Amino acid sequence: MRRVALFGASGSIGRQTLDVLRRLKDWRLVGVSVHNNTEALAKIYAEFKPKYVVITGAAKPPEGVKALYGREGLVEVASAEDVDVVVVATNGIIGVFPTMEALKRGKRVALANKETLVAFGPFVKEVAHLGELVPIDSEHSSAFQLLNGVKREEVKKLILTASGGPFRTWPKEKIAKARPEDALKHPTWRMGAKITIDSATLMNKGLEVIEAHFLFDLPADMIDVRIHPQSAIHAILLLKDNSLKMHVSRPDMRIPIQYALTYPERVEIDIPPYLPPDTEDVVFTLEMPDTERFPALSLAYYALRLGGTYPAVLNAANEVAVYAFLDGKLPFYGITDVVERVLGENPYRKAKTFGEYLEADRWARRRAEEIIRRYPGPR
Numbered sequence: 001m002r003r004v005a006l007f008g009a010s011g012s013i014g015r016q017t018l019d020v021l022r023r024l025k026d027w028r029l030v031g032v033s034v035h036n037n038t039e040a041l042a043k044i045y046a047e048f049k050p051k052y053v054v055i056t057g058a059a060k061p062p063e064g065v066k067a068l069y070g071r072e073g074l075v076e077v078a079s080a081e082d083v084d085v086v087v088v089a090t091n092g093i094i095g096v097f098p099t100m101e102a103l104k105r106g107k108r109v110a111l112a113n114k115e116t117l118v119a120f121g122p123f124v125k126e127v128a129h130l131g132e133l134v135p136i137d138s139e140h141s142s143a144f145q146l147l148n149g150v151k152r153e154e155v156k157k158l159i160l161t162a163s164g165g166p167f168r169t170w171p172k173e174k175i176a177k178a179r180p181e182d183a184l185k186h187p188t189w190r191m192g193a194k195i196t197i198d199s200a201t202l203m204n205k206g207l208e209v210i211e212a213h214f215l216f217d218l219p220a221d222m223i224d225v226r227i228h229p230q231s232a233i234h235a236i237l238l239l240k241d242n243s244l245k246m247h248v249s250r251p252d253m254r255i256p257i258q259y260a261l262t263y264p265e266r267v268e269i270d271i272p273p274y275l276p277p278d279t280e281d282v283v284f285t286l287e288m289p290d291t292e293r294f295p296a297l298s299l300a301y302y303a304l305r306l307g308g309t310y311p312a313v314l315n316a317a318n319e320v321a322v323y324a325f326l327d328g329k330l331p332f333y334g335i336t337d338v339v340e341r342v343l344g345e346n347p348y349r350k351a352k353t354f355g356e357y358l359e360a361d362r363w364a365r366r367r368a369e370e371i372i373r374r375y376p377g378p379r
């Protein structure tokens with residue numbers, strides 16, 4: 001019996017993890033967290049009866065249930081003796097606290113939350129070897145599997161694929177006028193609102209490049225991006241002899257979620273392969289990303305190359321700017337404008353400690369809010 005705590009249980013990854021757990025034999029959900037969604041918590045509780053319920057926002061616990069609260073609640077559950085695997089599928093940097101605690105206690109962390117590695121990569125890396133850090137993000141799950149058994153000196157590049165988002169074929173002038181409802185129409189993946197906007201700007205891929213750097217210990221120059229609209233190839237290794245090793249599956253997060261739980265074992269799943277006769281129109285196209293129309297990708301590489309708190313600042317400013325765009329307070333390219341300005345002003349260049357990284361995150365959020373308040377032009 002493997003006992004799982006699932007943080008962010010009411011979200012897109014959370015719901016799909018519940019679906020995987022319903023089908024896996026000998027797995028038990030013993031802990032959950034939600035932020036604001038009282039209704040989802042009531043339903044999850046009624047079905048799974050988890051021992052631990054954590055509320056990080058304003059959700060109300062089900063009747064008669066004693067909940068734990070906030071970051072302390074997540075850490076308490078992550079360190080509980082009767083939790084073996086922690087799935088971190090919350091939004092935001094709060095994910096770093098239970099992730100590090102669970103790793104320090106030798107547990108497996110199945111990590112979906114990108115912010116944890118992007119903002120606090122050096123600190124997570126320090127403790128990762130104490131437990132097991134298995135990525136859920138589809139590109140990183142693929143890279144994790146592709147790199148298995150390959151000698152590092154034989155790898156020339158790791159290539160992450162991106163669908164290109166809803167604006168892949170739009171000219172820059174049209175993208176500039178895009179509204180939240182346009183950006184929320186992702187062509188291949190169904191995800192939460194924040195990551196869907198990040199996919200439209202390509203910041204999502206930028207965050208993933210940074211995530212891959214920390215997960216696989218690869219320098220920025222060894223991580224590339226290609227646009228692959230079918231979202232069937234998730235990652236590619238370019239090897240020394242110029243051959244390519246790819247990992248292909250349908251764009252369904254339940255595959256990498258299940259693998260992060262059952263690794264190193266593989267288990268049957270009711271998702272057909274991306275292969276005839278199960279899929280008629282098997283097509284693979286790969287294009288270079290256009291950083292002129294999608295400057296977020298260059299900003300992420302810039303932050304990664306500068307290192308230190310720059311990725312944390314990039315992540316924090318971007319998060320604030322994305323929600324401002326969703327609220328109609330910023331035009332689409334305002335997101336990358338704000339991120340670029342905040343990065344350029346980062347006063348935490350020499351930061352070393354975890355506390356200073358947290359301060360850098362808070363500073364970047366405040367600074368982004370100030371810039372957004374005075375942002376000129378029509379929304």
Ligand SMILES: NC(=O)c1ccc[n+]([C@@H]2O[C@H](COP(=O)([O-])OP(=O)(O)OC[C@H]3O[C@@H](n4cnc5c(N)ncnc54)[C@H](OP(=O)(O)O)[C@@H]3O)[C@@H](O)[C@H]2O)c1
Binds near residue numbers: 007011189190193
């Ligand atoms: N969706 C995907 O396909 C996908 C793929 C790869 C990686 N990821 C990453 O996985 C994470 C979750 O993505 P998602 O698409 O599942 O998001 P989502 O649908 O918005 O769900 C987010 C979950 O986190 C909770 N939450 C929201 N704000 C929070 C906060 N400040 N503190 C703690 N919990 C909070 C939500 O609770 P309430 O519902 O109660 O508000 C919900 O359970 C993100 O880091 C994302 O980048 C997602």
